[in-house]
Amino acid sequence: MKIGIISGSHRNNSESEKVARHVEKALLAQGICDETWLYSLAGNPLPLWDEGIWSGDAQWQETLGPLSAAMHSCDGFVVVSPEWHGMAPSGLKNCLLMWASGGEVAHKPALIVTVSVADGGSFPIAELRMSSYKNNRICYLPEHLIIRYVDTVFNADPDKNKASAQEYFDERLAYCLALLKEYALAFRQIRASGKASLEKYTSGM
Numbered sequence: 001m002k003i004g005i006i007s008g009s010h011r012n013n014s015e016s017e018k019v020a021r022h023v024e025k026a027l028l029a030q031g032i033c034d035e036t037w038l039y040s041l042a043g044n045p046l047p048l049w050d051e052g053i054w055s056g057d058a059q060w061q062e063t064l065g066p067l068s069a070a071m072h073s074c075d076g077f078v079v080v081s082p083e084w085h086g087m088a089p090s091g092l093k094n095c096l097l098m099w100a101s102g103g104e105v106a107h108k109p110a111l112i113v114t115v116s117v118a119d120g121g122s123f124p125i126a127e128l129r130m131s132s133y134k135n136n137r138i139c140y141l142p143e144h145l146i147i148r149y150v151d152t153v154f155n156a157d158p159d160k161n162k163a164s165a166q167e168y169f170d171e172r173l174a175y176c177l178a179l180l181k182e183y184a185l186a187f188r189q190i191r192a193s194g195k196a197s198l199e200k201y202t203s204g205m
């Protein structure tokens with residue numbers, strides 16, 4: 001079992017990446033998977049989508065080839081998104097735009113985790129659920145996590161964490177990851193059935 005974690009903040013040393021790294025540790029510590037793949041969008045590693053992707057541009061193939069292989073090898077994903085001006089960051093949407101009929105994330109479960117330094121976090125959940133799955137066919141779990149007041153939890157120095165919030169999020173994260181594993185196991189069967197082929201309907205409706 002391999003789970004990919006995508007950290008959606010463009011910022012270096014972001015809170016989203018802090019959470020993503022914690023999720024990676026929790027996945028391994030909990031025995032959810034034996035392998036992880038963490039991809040951070042810090043510093044904008046992906047250029048904005050252009051049509052060279054469709055025409056097989058060599059530069060794009062060089063950029064996306066290793067990412068495509070890594071994503072293909074994952075059974076499921078955790079997508080970590082900060083809330084920026086009530087939105088998911090454009091770099092995260094751009095990243096999700098890269099994958100369509102290649103099937104990298106198709107019919108694989110994904111847990112959305114959003115991050116806010118205050119009371120936010122619900123808008124990127126709504127946005128990702130509404131508009132980031134149609135052609136790539138990623139399957140978001142109905143369960144999700146909103147890490148509010150993120151500066152008070154998941155810090156390497158436990159003295160910087162609010163104990164009650166940390167305990168709550170540790171337990172809720174463990175619940176979500178255990179659920180993600182069960183979905184990932186079950187979804188293998190869906191992909192193996194051949195009924196989820198992208199050959200005929202390369203784009204979703």
Ligand SMILES: Cc1cc2nc3c(=O)[nH]c(=O)nc-3n(C[C@H](O)[C@H](O)[C@H](O)COP(=O)(O)O)c2cc1C
Pocket residue numbers: 009010011013014015016017082083084085086087115116117118119120121150
């Ligand atoms: C451009 C920008 C816009 C932001 N807008 C919001 C917002 O609408 N709601 C919110 O709760 N936090 C907002 N924040 C603060 C984030 O919650 C905070 O930066 C948090 O650490 C998550 O972002 P990060 O993963 O990039 O660190 C914004 C931050 C940035 C950089």
